[in-house]
Amino acid sequence: MDYEKKRFDFIYALENTEIVRLPRQRLETFGTTLLHYHLITELMDEVGRSRIRQGKVKAYRPEIITPERFGREILEGFGEEARKYIEWLRSHESDIYILKYGFRITKEEISEQTVSANADLVVEQVCREVDQRQEAMHGVVKGVEDPWEVCLLKLLVEVARFSAPYNARELRKTMPAPREEIEKEFAAAQMDPSRLSRLAAKLKQYDLFEEYEDRFFSLVRRHSRG
Numbered sequence: 488m489d490y491e492k493k494r495f496d497f498i499y500a501l502e503n504t505e506i507v508r509l510p511r512q513r514l515e516t517f518g519t520t521l522l523h524y525h526l527i528t529e530l531m532d533e534v535g536r537s538r539i540r541q542g543k544v545k546a547y548r549p550e551i552i553t554p555e556r557f558g559r560e561i562l563e564g565f566g567e568e569a570r571k572y573i574e575w576l577r578s579h580e581s582d583i584y585i586l587k588y589g590f591r592i593t594k595e596e597i598s599e600q601t602v603s604a605n606a607d608l609v610v611e612q613v614c615r616e617v618d619q620r621q622e623a624m625h626g627v628v629k630g631v632e633d634p635w636e637v638c639l640l641k642l643l644v645e646v647a648r649f650s651a652p653y654n655a656r657e658l659r660k661t662m663p664a665p666r667e668e669i670e671k672e673f674a675a676a677q678m679d680p681s682r683l684s685r686l687a688a689k690l691k692q693y694d695l696f697e698e699y700e701d702r703f704f705s706l707v708r709r710h711s712r713g
Contacts, residue, residue, distance in 0.1 A: 500637040508627035513650040516657040529606040568634035665693040680710040
């Protein structure tokens with residue numbers, strides 16, 4: 488029963504989170520980005536009362552990582568419900584590759600206040616203040632009280648989705664061309680069968696395994712015959 492309740496709360500949070508305002512700027516490719524969030528929720532037990540959570544999230548320099556590392560490294564400082572969201576994304580998102588860039592996030596709470604106003608009115612006011620200050624790295628979210636961290640993480644996922652194509656292009660400019668690297672790994676694996684696992688990992692990292700599949704397994708069979 489407890490598991491079912493937590494699952495319901497998690498799905499409820501996802502379905503009732505609205506990303507009202509994304510930051511206008513992308514996350515930095517070669518440095519640390521400080522993202523400010525404004526999360527507005529209605530108090531369930533007090534009609535006409537809302538809570539404003541304001542904080543900052545530090546997103547460190549992204550790196551291209553494998554899906555296996557992705558689940559372990561993307562979060563720091565978040566609770567269990569947020570981690571469940573990441574696992575849910577891995578299972579349900581066909582384009583989850585955008586999160587393989589490994590944004591390691593440290594949550595830093597700044598302030599929390601309760602106001603006597605409808606959540607929609609509070610959202611409008613916060614958006615006006617952000618616009619007036621021309622804050623480029625501020626995001627505004629309307630969500631739920633519990634689990635509110637899932638609402639915040641949904642914002643971060645959207646920020647990553649917005650930033651990742653640009654980040655990936657910039658990162659790849661500093662990396663060896665994928666096929667050049669693959670050819671070097673094939674050459675090494677031909678001489679040393681222990682390098683096959685590294686070769687397989689590289690092929691998966693660059694989404695080239697299917698293209699090189701026949702050649703890879705031919706090399707595996709050759710080594711297995713001794």
